Amino acid sequence: MRTKSQPLSFAGDVHPVDDAVAEHLKAAISLKNVDVTFGGDAGPVKAVSNVTLQLHKREFVSIVGRSGCGKSTLLRVIAGLLHPSAGEVAVMGTTAEEARLYRSFGIVFQSNVMLPWLTALENLRLPLEIIGASSIPPRFSPSALLEMVGLKGNEGLYPRQLSGGMRQRVAIARALSFDPPILLMDEPFAAVDALTRQKLHSLLSDICARTQTTVLFITHDVYEAVLLSDRVLVMSEKPGTIEADIKVPFSRPRGPELRSDPTYGALCAKILDLLMSEK
């Protein structure tokens, strides 16, 4: 279904044709039977196969899977950076491509991609400068965001003067700087040490609660996924497809004490089993 004429709108503005269509448009992100095939020298390779998933607004959903299972490809499809070979993608009631043009996505990558010649604050402001003045100013100013990620006083530092964890904080703040409805995170904490990662987990939870952003979080760390998410999608590899959709029942806010909760451990073990049982 093409939804080209749909503006960036919420479900209330859309006249539902039938329930399935309405559901497709109501979701923050909705994928239906999405395939991604790459043409290679050794013939076409199916990276993503028949993926159907939905993220509701303000939901935090993780996709876990082994490296190379196609989770990052899926993220790029959702971000409108890659066209699916088949299937439908709807983001905030429009196509992924249009949602990209509407600047609906803040993205955080694994490597901290900051421009080395700009200070922390300048890096953070870059998307705003590229987008230009919009009619609705973002809810949080760059300096407020910098404070939110705990980097107040480090505005003038260059990326090389920041630690890996600090750079990732800037990356999160930068992704939220223009107030996008959706935050896409591609293994954002894979490159930082365990202690820093824990700090960043609680930071991310706090920020998501404050900004009410819908988050798609990609990781291979099951414990991280369960700790942060409302739902965890388990992705199998070759070709990548969603194997299981697991609800995380714990209430928020979740403190570090959750780690010692036996139900938490059991849930993580269950997801790990699913990942390990693949051929």
Added chain:
Amino acid sequence: MLAVLKKIWPVVLFCVVWEIACIWLKIPNYIVPPPHRVIEKIVESWSLLYNHSLVSMLEILAGFAVAAIGGVVCAVAMVHSRRIESILEPFLVVSQVIPKVALAPLFIIWFGHGIEPKIIIAALIAFFPVLVNAVVGLRSVDAEIMELMHSIAASRWQIFWRVRLPNSLPYILPALKVAALLSIVGAMVGEFVGSDRGLGYLMIIGDVNLDTDLLFAALAVVTFFGLVLYSLLEIFERRVEKHYGKGNAPQLVTV
């Protein structure tokens, strides 16, 4: 002062050894003049050297400027469009294979004995390092930065000004140093082949008249000029490096 001395003491020592060697070995002036003789010559023929160096400097700077601007502009065009790249590439490869020094007589025929053919030769020789390094610099943007830019629907123009161009600076600046020195070579070669002015012309005159003092004096002046040009570019590069952070300086692509 002490810092400068610390840096140049090997050169000073070299000159002292040279001076002593000339006296001890009784090397005649027309073979190798001792350093004090070169300095005397520079003082003696100051106005002559000054007038001729103005010509050479103009050629060198103009050739360098053409190479620097032309190299960067060509690189931008090639990175911008695959078609432009495929059109330019064979010409660039051929122009690289041709020994440009050997083109000097041709340019003298075409453009006469003025400064124009020297500027052209200097620019031609210095052009390539700038072009190649600028292309690499403009292209070597992190793939995820590009994705980030696309995800916020940045235009090509915005990506160019805000990402590609600043990203290429640490690549272009070392290439400019090489280009500066190559443009000196180009200007000198041009003057050797056919001219009635310039330091290269003075060297030829010194050579023909067995006035080795003059040859060395002209050589000293052009070397000094090269050092100044190089140092200025180095200072500029250091400034940029300070901004970008040391350690991630790229490898210079040599041609």
